[in-house]
Amino acid sequence: xxxxxxxxxxxxxxxxxxxxxxxxxxxxxxxxxxxxxxxxxxxxxxxxxxxxxxxxxxxxxxxxxxxxxxxxxxxxxxxxxxxxxxxxxxxxxxxxxxxxxxxxxxxxxxxxx
Amino acid sequence: xxxxxxxxxxxxxxxxxxxxxxxxxxxxxxxxxxxxxxxxxxxxxxxxxxxxxxxxxxxxxxxxxxxxxxxxxxxxxxxxxxxxxxxxxxxxxxxxxxxxxxxxxxxxxxxxxx
Numbered sequence: 001x002x003x004x005x006x007x008x009x010x011x012x013x014x015x016x017x018x019x020x021x022x023x024x025x026x027x028x029x030x031x032x033x034x035x036x037x038x039x040x041x042x043x044x045x046x047x048x049x050x051x052x053x054x055x056x057x058x059x060x061x062x063x064x065x066x067x068x069x070x071x072x073x074x075x076x077x078x079x080x081x082x083x084x085x086x087x088x089x090x091x092x093x094x095x096x097x098x099x100x101x102x103x104x105x106x107x108x109x110x111x112x113x
Numbered sequence: 114x115x116x117x118x119x120x121x122x123x124x125x126x127x128x129x130x131x132x133x134x135x136x137x138x139x140x141x142x143x144x145x146x147x148x149x150x151x152x153x154x155x156x157x158x159x160x161x162x163x164x165x166x167x168x169x170x171x172x173x174x175x176x177x178x179x180x181x182x183x184x185x186x187x188x189x190x191x192x193x194x195x196x197x198x199x200x201x202x203x204x205x206x207x208x209x210x211x212x213x214x215x216x217x218x219x220x221x222x223x224x225x226x227x
Binding site: 009032036038041042043044045048051081085088090095096097098100101102103105106108 | 116152153155156157158163169203205210211212214215216218219220221
């Protein structure tokens with residue numbers, strides 16, 4: 001069984017401030033972890049993913065995430081928020097041989113000018 | 114050139130009607146999915162097809178019937194629509210089963226049942 005918990009359904013940061021979106025996962029086998037972004041009235045787009053290897057993963061638009069096995073976490077960060085980052089962010093988990101991608105409940109990121 | 118497309122984008126209909134949503138991908142992928150996103154933005158998989166074969170069938174009412182005429186298309190037919198079916202439905206595709214693979218999502222179909 002696998003699951004994802006995203007702490008904070010709504011996060012607000014000032015433009016230029018650090019963005020930190022939290023994700024914790026549960027998986028009985030080594031996980032594959034993803035962050036997707038959904039802009040208003042659009043489908044989801046992959047930001048970044050962790051499968052194996054380097055635990056610090058860099059994605060598009062300046063985002064990165066670090067896989068921490070001991071903490072079962074995969075938090076998403078960006079050093080400096082931009083107005084265009086306002087969107088809904090979803091963390092998701094899968095694993096080897098699993099046909100299913102399980103999503104968290106999402107975090108809405110608001111950027112304050 | 115749209116990778117995953119869905120039609121229609123909006124669908125407003127009355128309870129009891131039957132409706133279909135179409136999905137097409139031009140990425141050459143062999144696996145396609147239907148997801149339902151509720152009013153709280155929770156995204157849950159409904160069905161998955163791999164090479165036209167049903168792989169995942171979550172606990173979805175049998176009023177929902179997916180059909181995959183070929184690898185590039187996955188349609189969703191819904192019978193006897195209910196108020197609770199109102200949601201945004203997303204089609205997605207990937208090359209191979211989920212695992213480590215990126216899924217490409219369509220723009221969604223917003224279904225409103227009145």
